Amino acid sequence: MSKITRRKFLAGSMAGGAAIAMAPTKKAFGANLEGFPDGMGVLVDMTRCVGCRSCEAACNKEQNLPEPDKSFDDYSVFDERPHGHYRRPTEKAYTVVNRYDPVDEQPVYRKIQCNHCNEPACLTSCFVNAYTKTPEGAVIYNDKVCVGCRNCMIACPFGIPAYSYSSAINPIIKKCIFCYDTRLKNGQTPACVEACPQQVMVFGKRKELIKIAHDRIRRSPVKYVDQVYGEKEVGGTGWLYLSGVPFQEAGFNISLPSEPIINNVKDFLAIVPMVLAIWPALFTGFHLLATKGKSHGHGDDHSHDGQEEH
Amino acid sequence: MKKLAANGIKPHDAEMKADGRKFSLMEKLLLGLTLDQYVQQVIRNKFNWLLALIFVVGIPLIIYRFIFGLGVVTHSSYDYPWGLFLGFGLFCMVPLSASGFMLGTTVEIFGRHDFEPIERLALLNGLLGYFFAVVYLLVDLGQPWRLAYPMVYSFGPAAVLFLVGWHVATYLSVQVAEVSTAFFEWIGFRRGYEFIRKGTIGLTVSGIILSTLHQGALGALFVYAPGKVHPLWYSASFQWIHFFVSSIPAGLCMVICVSTVVIYTMKWRCDQRFIDSLDRITISLAKGASMGLFTYLFIKLLAVAHDNEWAYLATGWGAWWLFEMFFGVILALIVLGVGIHHKSVALCRLGALITVLGILLNRLNTALIAFNWNLYPEIPHIFEVIISITIFAIYVTTYRFILNRLPILYQFKSRAEA
Numbered sequence: 013m014s015k016i017t018r019r020k021f022l023a024g025s026m027a028g029g030a031a032i033a034m035a036p037t038k039k040a041f042g043a044n045l046e047g048f049p050d051g052m053g054v055l056v057d058m059t060r061c062v063g064c065r066s067c068e069a070a071c072n073k074e075q076n077l078p079e080p081d082k083s084f085d086d087y088s089v090f091d092e093r094p095h096g097h098y099r100r101p102t103e104k105a106y107t108v109v110n111r112y113d114p115v116d117e118q119p120v121y122r123k124i125q126c127n128h129c130n131e132p133a134c135l136t137s138c139f140v141n142a143y144t145k146t147p148e149g150a151v152i153y154n155d156k157v158c159v160g161c162r163n164c165m166i167a168c169p170f171g172i173p174a175y176s177y178s179s180a181i182n183p184i185i186k187k188c189i190f191c192y193d194t195r196l197k198n199g200q201t202p203a204c205v206e207a208c209p210q211q212v213m214v215f216g217k218r219k220e221l222i223k224i225a226h227d228r229i230r231r232s233p234v235k236y237v238d239q240v241y242g243e244k245e246v247g248g249t250g251w252l253y254l255s256g257v258p259f260q261e262a263g264f265n266i267s268l269p270s271e272p273i274i275n276n277v278k279d280f281l282a283i284v285p286m287v288l289a290i291w292p293a294l295f296t297g298f299h300l301l302a303t304k305g306k307s308h309g310h311g312d313d314h315s316h317d318g319q320e321e322h
Numbered sequence: 323m324k325k326l327a328a329n330g331i332k333p334h335d336a337e338m339k340a341d342g343r344k345f346s347l348m349e350k351l352l353l354g355l356t357l358d359q360y361v362q363q364v365i366r367n368k369f370n371w372l373l374a375l376i377f378v379v380g381i382p383l384i385i386y387r388f389i390f391g392l393g394v395v396t397h398s399s400y401d402y403p404w405g406l407f408l409g410f411g412l413f414c415m416v417p418l419s420a421s422g423f424m425l426g427t428t429v430e431i432f433g434r435h436d437f438e439p440i441e442r443l444a445l446l447n448g449l450l451g452y453f454f455a456v457v458y459l460l461v462d463l464g465q466p467w468r469l470a471y472p473m474v475y476s477f478g479p480a481a482v483l484f485l486v487g488w489h490v491a492t493y494l495s496v497q498v499a500e501v502s503t504a505f506f507e508w509i510g511f512r513r514g515y516e517f518i519r520k521g522t523i524g525l526t527v528s529g530i531i532l533s534t535l536h537q538g539a540l541g542a543l544f545v546y547a548p549g550k551v552h553p554l555w556y557s558a559s560f561q562w563i564h565f566f567v568s569s570i571p572a573g574l575c576m577v578i579c580v581s582t583v584v585i586y587t588m589k590w591r592c593d594q595r596f597i598d599s600l601d602r603i604t605i606s607l608a609k610g611a612s613m614g615l616f617t618y619l620f621i622k623l624l625a626v627a628h629d630n631e632w633a634y635l636a637t638g639w640g641a642w643w644l645f646e647m648f649f650g651v652i653l654a655l656i657v658l659g660v661g662i663h664h665k666s667v668a669l670c671r672l673g674a675l676i677t678v679l680g681i682l683l684n685r686l687n688t689a690l691i692a693f694n695w696n697l698y699p700e701i702p703h704i705f706e707v708i709i710s711i712t713i714f715a716i717y718v719t720t721y722r723f724i725l726n727r728l729p730i731l732y733q734f735k736s737r738a739e740a
């Protein structure tokens with residue numbers, strides 16, 4: 013009995029060894045990203061937001077975005093429902109504020125922009141690695157390598173990246189970059205955060221923001237829902253939200269897993285080295301078995317070249 | 323061509339003419355007809371008129387898209403970044419082209435030489451399907467001239483699409499090599515032919531590996547979007563298996579469908595060996611396809627059970643899912659089963675057609691219809707539809723052009739036999 017177990021064990025480790033030997037040739041699929049411990053983030057306290065849209069205006073200016081269709085002091089945008097849904101960031105607006113009307117409550121305003129995930133789905137889905145999570149916490153994008161497959165738009169669980177379809181020669185992804193080039197890199201506060209007249213947003217280290225958020229909840233348990241959105245969602249996000257109404261009533265997707273999106277793909281990525289290692293031996297074996305004792309080799313009777321003299 | 327054949331004119335099918343001279347390239351291209359005869363038979367064929375009509379409308383639209391950008395031919399949706407070009411062109415064309423590796427395996431690996439008459443058709447079907455999937459991709463990419471970036475310039479190896487890109491590119495070259503034997507015969511380059519034939523086993527095995535992985539990878543692409551794809555079409559652990567397993571009946575049934583079209587419209591081009599063995603092969607392929615379909619049905623149900631999604635079946639989406647399963651899988655299985663049992667080639671062909679439609683429905687559901695199920699449905703822009711049809715028409719034209727000429731449906735008579 014011990015013999016059999018031993019042989020089985022050996023066979024198993026052989027296959028495993030081959031799999032490992034093959035793996036590096038395929039450049040470490042399923043690379044894991046560790047979040048940066050000192051990454052920055054922003055805590056958005058929705059109970060303070062009055063929907064003035066100053067942040068939208070500030071972002072527009074900071075990022076040199078085109079004139080908006082309606083000016084930033086026009087509040088009729090809150091009633092717009094493109095495709096029957098609330099507004100979302102577009103190629104012309106990296107951030108938008110929406111008004112939600114929960115039953116029996118004051119309206120709630122929510123600012124939407126890239127959440128700068130710890131393990132961004134956009135980044136892991138991109139086959140040219142156009143995205144980078146910087147140590148400062150921003151998820152930035154390199155338009156020089158982007159091929160325009162738009163897989164990142166499929167993958168982002170928050171529906172953030174937009175695409176400049178209208179450009180024929182240089183269409184690119186457009187999304188909030190945490191004001192990386194102009195501000196974050198130098199440790200400065202993002203434009204939208206700075207512009208807010210209500211101090212809705214706090215800019216700081218993500219680690220500390222989480223403490224502040226829980227502090228606020230502890231001090232005013234009646235005012236806040238006991239949850240910090242973004243603390244756990246899809247592996248944690250750099251931007252975090254506090255709310256006075258249940259998050260789904262402010263349009264948040266509360267069905268997101270707490271695992272990063274890339275974890276879903278790991279099942280598949282794990283089989284890649286196995287297939288690479290096992291299939292060649294398996295099918296060559298099949299071939300030898302299936303054609304053993306047959307004389308016609310590879311069955312070249314497409315050409316009848318038997319008559320040729322070599 | 324039928325008429326010409328009735329007048330005793332034989333299409334070009336050998337290296338040498340009856341009088342012992344070699345065919346020139348021009349003669350080969352014109353199928354051994356004179357220019358007049360060739361042009362006349364092209365004009366006589368009504369199907370060519372339809373194709374011409376599609377090209378007249380569609381080709382300017384494709385040019386229009388490249389001059390003015392994607393924005394003018396699509397709805398520029400941020401929520402549906404992948405429209406028909408990928409939903410149909412990539413996600414449907416690739417499984418329907420799994421035939422190459424399936425029959426390559428059967429003939430070359432398992433030594434089932436009784437399938438040989440159809441092997442080349444299956445290989446060609448695979449090659450063209452992949453090639454045109456890439457054409458669709460080129461139309462869809464924002465910056466298609468950067469297509470080679472993931473291969474040579476900037477790598478995102480953790481991305482499933484990276485794997486798809488590499489594999490489709492490698493597999494295309496493998497398929498070019500496999501089909502090139504037919505081309506080398508036709509053009510009269512014996513050395514090349516023999517060189518490739520020696521590597522057949524290697525090519526076939528790499529075909530199996532690449533196919534397993536990228537057929538599955540196409541499914542795994544949607545695993546990035548939990549919550550966007552409706553749970554009934556989504557399965558984190560099984561998605562790649564679903565896509566891989568369903569590509570088996572898809573590829574086999576596509577070959578049955580194509581061979582049916584061929585035998586009815588291009589019989590003049592088929593040799594006796596092909597005509598005589600087609601009925602037998604069709605039934606055998608149908609057997610293979612029904613086994614694949616059965617496995618597929620089983621793992622589809624397994625996934626629903628695994629994620630405990632039975633409750634969704636009672637909703638409208640559930641009804642649509644059940645329709646897909648009943649029509650595309652169960653009905654197809656029944657028709658194929660009856661066809662196999664009664665050795666009815668016609669029923670097997672009908673079953674194959676249903677299977678192909680079922681796979682189309684499944685891929686379109688996953689990529690477009692049940693995608694963003696909790697947002698809004700997206701109806702593709704009319705130009706997007708026309709361009710998709712046009713590319714498909716180019717595919718059909720190329721397919722016919724090659725079938726008419728290269729020794730796919732017939733065996734090339736080399737010098738020794740002519």
Ligand code: SF4
Pocket residue numbers: 125126127128129132133134135151167168169170171172173187
């Ligand atoms: S919110 Fe979306 S775009 Fe922003 S980092 Fe996360 S996945 Fe990427």
Ligand code: SF4
Pocket residue numbers: 137138139140141142143157158159160161162163164165185
């Ligand atoms: S669209 Fe660009 S950034 Fe997005 S996944 Fe494709 S190549 Fe990467």
Ligand code: SF4
Pocket residue numbers: 070071072074075106107125187188189190191202203204205
């Ligand atoms: S962080 Fe900068 S880019 Fe992002 S929404 Fe605010 S202003 Fe715009």
